[in-house]
Amino acid sequence: MxxxxxxxxxxxxxxxxxxxxxxxxxxxxxxxxxxxxxxxxxxxxxxxxxxxxxxxxxxxxxxxxxxxxxxxxxxxxxxxxxxxxxxxxxxxxxxxxxxxxxxxxxxxxxxxxxxxxxxxxxxxxxxxxxxxxxxxxxxxxxxxxxxxxxxxxxxxxxxxxxxxxxxxxxxxxxxxxxxxxxxxxxxxxxxxxxxxxxxxxxxxxxxxxxxxxxxxxxxxxxxxxxxxxxxxxxxxxxxxxxxxxxxxxxxxxxxxLGGVEKIEEINREKAALLYSQIDASDYYRVHAQDGSRSLMNVTFNLPTAELEAKFIAEASALQMKGLKGHRSIGGCRASIYNAFPREGVVKLVEFMQVFAANNPA
Amino acid sequence: MxxxxxxxxxxxxxxxxxxxxxxxxxxxxxxxxxxxxxxxxxxxxxxxxxxxxxxxxxxxxxxxxxxxxxxxxxxxxxxxxxxxxxxxxxxxxxxxxxxxxxxxxxxxxxxxxxxxxxxxxxxxxxxxxxxxxxxxxxxxxxxxxxxxxxxxxxxxxxxxxxxxxxxxxxxxxxxxxxxxxxxxxxxxxxxxxxxxxxxxxxxxxxxxxxxxxxxxxxxxxxxxxxxxxxxxxxxxxxxxxxxxxxxxxxxxxxxxLGGVEKIEEINREKAALLYSQIDASDYYRVHAQDGSRSLMNVTFNLPTAELEAKFIAEASALQMKGLKGHRSIGGCRASIYNAFPREGVVKLVEFMQVFAANNPA
Ligand SMILES: Cc1ncc(COP(=O)(O)O)c(C=O)c1O
Ligand SMILES: Cc1ncc(COP(=O)(O)O)c(C=O)c1O
Ligand SMILES: [Mg+2]
Ligand SMILES: [Mg+2]
Ligand SMILES: [Mg+2]
Ligand SMILES: [Mg+2]
Missing domain, CATH: 3.40.640.10 (Type I PLP-dependent aspartate aminotransferase-like (Major domain))
Incomplete structure (x- = not known):
């Protein structure tokens, strides 16, 4: 593993x-x-x-x-x-x-x-x-x-x-x-x-x-x-x-694991970790309006398309794969379904902080 | 294996x-x-x-x-x-x-x-x-x-x-x-x-x-x-x-393995082994008429339904599984598709001989 x-x-x-x-x-x-x-x-x-x-x-x-x-x-x-x-x-x-x-x-x-x-x-x-x-x-x-x-x-x-x-x-x-x-x-x-x-x-x-x-x-x-x-x-x-x-x-x-009730709790926590990071800085922007945010697919943008491409490539090199948004909206998408581990979200959040610091807009 | x-x-x-x-x-x-x-x-x-x-x-x-x-x-x-x-x-x-x-x-x-x-x-x-x-x-x-x-x-x-x-x-x-x-x-x-x-x-x-x-x-x-x-x-x-x-x-x-031509040769040989055994004795009868015999699914009958049930059960005990015919026609069916090994056909043929000898009609 x-x-x-x-x-x-x-x-x-x-x-x-x-x-x-x-x-x-x-x-x-x-x-x-x-x-x-x-x-x-x-x-x-x-x-x-x-x-x-x-x-x-x-x-x-x-x-x-x-x-x-x-x-x-x-x-x-x-x-x-x-x-x-x-x-x-x-x-x-x-x-x-x-x-x-x-x-x-x-x-x-x-x-x-x-x-x-x-x-x-x-x-x-x-x-x-x-x-x-x-x-x-x-x-x-x-x-x-x-x-x-x-x-x-x-x-x-x-x-x-x-x-x-x-x-x-x-x-x-x-x-x-x-x-x-x-x-x-x-x-x-x-x-x-x-x-x-x-x-x-x-x-x-x-x-x-x-x-x-x-x-x-x-x-x-x-x-x-x-x-x-x-x-x-x-x-x-x-x-x-x-x-x-x-x-x-x-x-x-x-x-x-504890059934749907338990996974819902975990899913809410995973999504909150990610959305908090995005909300905490102007560098990252959520596509979804408040009240409509998905707990499963977190879609977000960086200041420019170039920075998004760099972000996705560097994340991939760090073994965080599949962060490219769907071709119809571009940007980034982190799909964090039931089986996606919390540690992966933590790792992404940490990387987002480092990346924003190293790549000013 | x-x-x-x-x-x-x-x-x-x-x-x-x-x-x-x-x-x-x-x-x-x-x-x-x-x-x-x-x-x-x-x-x-x-x-x-x-x-x-x-x-x-x-x-x-x-x-x-x-x-x-x-x-x-x-x-x-x-x-x-x-x-x-x-x-x-x-x-x-x-x-x-x-x-x-x-x-x-x-x-x-x-x-x-x-x-x-x-x-x-x-x-x-x-x-x-x-x-x-x-x-x-x-x-x-x-x-x-x-x-x-x-x-x-x-x-x-x-x-x-x-x-x-x-x-x-x-x-x-x-x-x-x-x-x-x-x-x-x-x-x-x-x-x-x-x-x-x-x-x-x-x-x-x-x-x-x-x-x-x-x-x-x-x-x-x-x-x-x-x-x-x-x-x-x-x-x-x-x-x-x-x-x-x-x-x-x-x-x-x-x-x-050699492609379709080669597997056709192997398939013909596997089917011939089985049909020859069936034809060699009155004990076993093929469902298909001559000229219509399948190389993939060999359907056959024993003298009685009781003997068929016994045959299928004994074959299963000998690790030859799935020989029961489809419910719409009963009897026995040996499906011997491409991936079915020749040795399995040989083993079945040998078993058929022993079974017929031990279980006269
Ligand atoms: C919400 C939703 N509906 C339907 C589909 C289409 O599914 P499928 O590819 O199994 O037809 C998808 C695929 O991603 C989806 O996300
Ligand atoms: C010749 C033939 N056609 C069609 C079918 C039906 O296939 P499926 O179960 O994939 O619908 C079968 C299934 O055994 C078959 O043998
Ligand atoms: Mg933000
Ligand atoms: Mg959609
Ligand atoms: Mg015969
Ligand atoms: Mg049919």
Whole structure:
């Protein structure tokens, strides 16, 4: 572990080292079966135990009510952009969307193929530097749901508290699921690509209220209907076994650490360390407005683009990798998901002080 | 490796042991980067090298012509059942399908959602125990393509030679890709779930002639259009990085072994060993008719279901696992894909002799 770097990548993102070590062994010989984890049938008792364990940890750690199904799907979070409206809307039906970043905007584009989409709020004109307060938009009476991205990975903004509405909520929680408490009962559907807080790319977690399974229009392709997967425990076809296995290991690690409540505390402390440093000097500026700051992705700027490039290069040489901001906004981004260690944040903060002192604007 | 079993599973299936060992290391620390393979950004130079290597091995080993795109998609082979007609057909357009097994039948069902599907041949009445000869069916003049499954995993049948037609071919090669030479130029599209000959579940290989990328109807969800993925080198969204990595390692292993021509030779010899044993005694019976026997999945019966159960249990005790036939046909099935070792076949054949002698019908 001596040569392990601090990996600030926005996703795929750093995972608990002990999970990697276990996966490294299980891939070669899973539970002394004499076969590697990725070679065994998804219908074998060994794999069924894996998927059931992963599902039950999802339920336990997020306190998922019994009337919700937990699904493990393929296609990334991006496939949920169309699957949500394909399954939940119908011709002429309306839904309300909040346009708070790249991923929300892409979801809106796909939803427009399936229904009447009301974009009730957009922060695009201010480079997506905030998310709206509850009273800043209206949800139409006829809307089937209110859709939002709880954390905007690219812009570093997050809903500090979830939107409140009489309508059911639908959320893309790809970049903050399991990082803080959520009242699942307010949601019709939650989805999250695994590759930030949950594991490797290749599986998408979907949590759906079971009455919604009946809404899918006839003539929807079998694989695109949530009901297909719900009815078969995500085993209608071969699931992405390895990614589901790693998700289970990551959740077991989280449970062992103290669960969502505990990680939320740690996440708040890590983010506070970083934001305090940024706030303490004029040298660094946060992209997100107050009240919208993400605990997961901290986006910030230095005085010039040249200094940013130098900062990223020097940090990288010090084994702090992946600090470059997304190409659509530039600057720097420190992604500090659940598995990102506190010591890495401390090291970054110290480096920021030294760098600012050595490189006056 | 001492405790490694012979795993006859139909998929996920046995992989080369050296690939598992390498993956076990790379998961913990990939190429001395200080991050595990499943933690690094899909946009990192390290991962781009992985996906490019995998693609170039696909091209080299299958001799893919330059006017074909190689895609790495999610959703399993089952998602191709609807993506093929969704992209290649249009309202009122016709395609010809051959119904030679469970997977072909499922593909037909999905295709019927998108066009006029002509099922030109079905072997269902004879429990899918054969595939048709070229002169046993007609391909309609107006058909856009002729669809078939080159190897029927469940029933143990295979097209010894690919169907010939003036129309372009579209094939599900999930269970025999890279096991024998194929003239890709006869095909409009080839797809294969990875979990038999290529790696873990979680990625589907698609090879598509590039002029077909323009056929997708407007208003198709972005993620469901082949063009989306072709234009972005399978990186429109986060790809299933780990599964693509393993595919690359498996193909490197195959190349090192001598490529497709060499593995075809080995596959023919392994299958011949097993079929000869079955043919040599009345005790064992092959499900597949002569001329349709699969080199990948050998399906056979014993005199009674009780003897089959005993056979499977005793083989399992001797570390030969996964010999139970699919629930839809029962009996036994030995899946002997590329990575299944010859010694495992020899061991099975010896066991078959002993078992028949010890357990008269
Ligand atoms: C909030 C959010 N939604 C969706 C996506 C897209 O995920 P995927 O690449 O799995 O399609 C991302 C990717 O970073 C994201 O951060
Ligand atoms: C020939 C064939 N096609 C399709 C499939 C379905 O693949 P998936 O489970 O990846 O959807 C299988 C699975 O065994 C198969 O053998
Ligand atoms: Mg964003
Ligand atoms: Mg400041
Ligand atoms: Mg079949
Ligand atoms: Mg015989």
């Amino acid at each position: 001596a040569d392990r770097v601090y990996n600030f990548s926005a996703g795929p993102a750093t995972l608990p080292f002990e999970v990697l070590e276990q996966a490294g062994k299980d891939i070669v010989n899973f539970k002394e079966t004499g076969s590697g984890l990725i070679e065994i049938s998804h219908r074998s008792p060994e794999f069924i135990e894996v998927i059931e364990k992963t599902e039950s940890l999802v339920r336990e750690l997020l306190e998922v009510p019994d009337n919700y199904k937990v699904l493990f799907l393929q296609g990334g979070a991006s496939s949920q952009f169309f699957m949500v409206p394909m399954n939940l809307l119908g011709a002429g039906k309306k839904a309300t969307y909040l346009n708070t970043g790249t991923w929300a905007k892409k979801a809106i584009k796909e939803a427009q193929l399936f229904g009447d989409i009301d974009v009730a709020y957009s922060s695009e004109e201010s480079i997506f530097n905030h998310v709206p307060a509850n009273d800043a938009y209206q949800v139409a009476e006829e809307s089937e749901y209110l859709y939002f991205a709880s954390n905007n990975t690219i812009y570093g903004t997050q809903f500090e508290t979830m939107p409140q509405s009489k309508k059911m909520l639908v959320a893309d929680m790809s970049s903050d699921i399991f990082s803080r408490k959520v009242d699942v009962s307010k949601f019709g559907l939650i989805f999250a690509g695994a590759q930030k807080n949950l594991g490797p790319a290749g599986v998408t977690l979907v949590i759906i209220r079971d009455d919604l399974l009946e809404k899918t229009p006839a003539h929807t392709p079998t694989m695109l209907s949530y009901k297909t997967h719900a009815d078969k425990g995500s085993m209608f076809n071969t699931p992405p076994c390895f990614a589901i296995y790693v998700m289970g290991e990551v959740l077991a690690w989280l449970k062992n | 001492a405790d490694r079993v012979y795993n006859f599973s139909a998929g996920p299936a046995t992989l080369p042991f050296e690939v598992l060992e390498q993956a076990g290391k790379d998961i913990v620390n990939f190429k001395e980067t200080g991050s595990g393979l499943i933690e690094i950004s899909h946009r990192s130079p390290e991962f781009i090298e992985v996906i490019e290597k995998t693609e170039s091995l696909v091209r080299e080993l299958l001799e893919v012509p330059d006017n074909y795109k190689v895609l790495f998609l999610q959703g399993g082979a089952s998602s191709q059942f609807f993506m093929v007609p969704m992209n290649l057909l249009g309202a009122g357009k016709k395609a010809t399908y051959l119904n030679t097994g469970t997977w072909a039948k499922k593909a037909i069902k999905e295709a019927q959602l998108f066009g006029d599907i002509d099922v030109a041949y079905s072997s269902e009445e004879s429990i899918f125990n054969h595939v048709p000869a070229n002169d046993a069916y007609q391909v309609a003049e107006e058909s856009e393509y002729l669809y078939f499954a080159s190897n029927n995993t469940i029933y143990g049948t295979q097209f010894e030679t690919m169907p010939q037609s003036k129309k372009m071919l579209v094939a599900d090669m999930s269970s025999d890709i890279f096991s024998r030479k194929v003239d890709v130029s006869k095909f409009g599209l080839i797809f294969a779930g990875a979990q038999k000959n290529l790696g873990p579940a979680g990625v589907t290989l698609v090879i598509i002639r590039d002029d077909l990328l323009e056929k997708t109807p407007a208003h198709t969800p972005t993620m469901l259009s082949y063009k989306t993925h072709a234009d972005k080198g399978s990186m429109f969204n986060t790809p299933p990085c780990f599964a693509i990595y393993v595919m690359g390692e498996v193909l490197a292993w195959l190349k090192n």
